[in-house]
Amino acid sequence: MQEVRIMSNITTQILTATIATPVYVDHYRDADRIATLCRTCSQYGRSWGCPPFEYDVLSRLQAYNQVLIVAMKVTPAMSGLTWKEVDTLLRPHRKAFDARLLVLEQQYGGLACHAGSCISCADGECARLCNKPCRHEQLMRPSLEAYGFDIEKTMSQIFNLPLQWPAHNQCPEYLVYVGALFHNAHDVEW
Ligand code: SF4
Secondary structure (H helix, E strand, O other): OOEEOOOOOEEEEEEEEEEEEEHHHHHEEEEHHHHHHHHOOOOOOOOOOOOOOOOHHHHOOOOOOEEEEEEOOOOEEEOEEHHHEEEEEEEHHHHHHHHEEEEEEEHHHHHEOOOOOOOOOOOOOOHHHHHOOOOOOOOOOOOOOOOOEEEHHHHHHHHHOOOOOOOEEEOOOOOOEEEEEEEEEOOOOO
């Protein structure tokens, strides 16, 4: 399924794929290697949406038969934007994307994964820093990366859309947000 929206400052394209959870876990989850990468991130252990988790991630995922993976390709109209400019431009779209996943979770049951680290509180203000419970558990969901999935492999092999990386602090031609809904429903429509 593809859904394209052209706006004055960006174009978004939605791509979806449904895959059996055991297949996705076996072929696209590389928990030890991704955990090593996560440990080098400034968010590691500093957000309830990021590892390490206080529960067994695999058992949580195995409660669901299928996973709907949703990729949103975002192409800014202007080239050469800095990361800060891109973050400002894209944040509302990221929030809308995550919110849609929560709607699907409510509608079909299951477990949503958001498209990156938690952005529900201001930067650097996660309650985990003070060892307090998450302030917005109803909104917060970990990402596929946080659960050990290889997003680069997911994008190149399932969607045939390689990730692009920034160079010299500038946004590449496009970025991709990837989220998911693990579920037991017969069919889930984005
Ligand atoms: S909602 Fe706030 S407290 Fe909860 S994980 Fe996100 S940043 Fe942390």
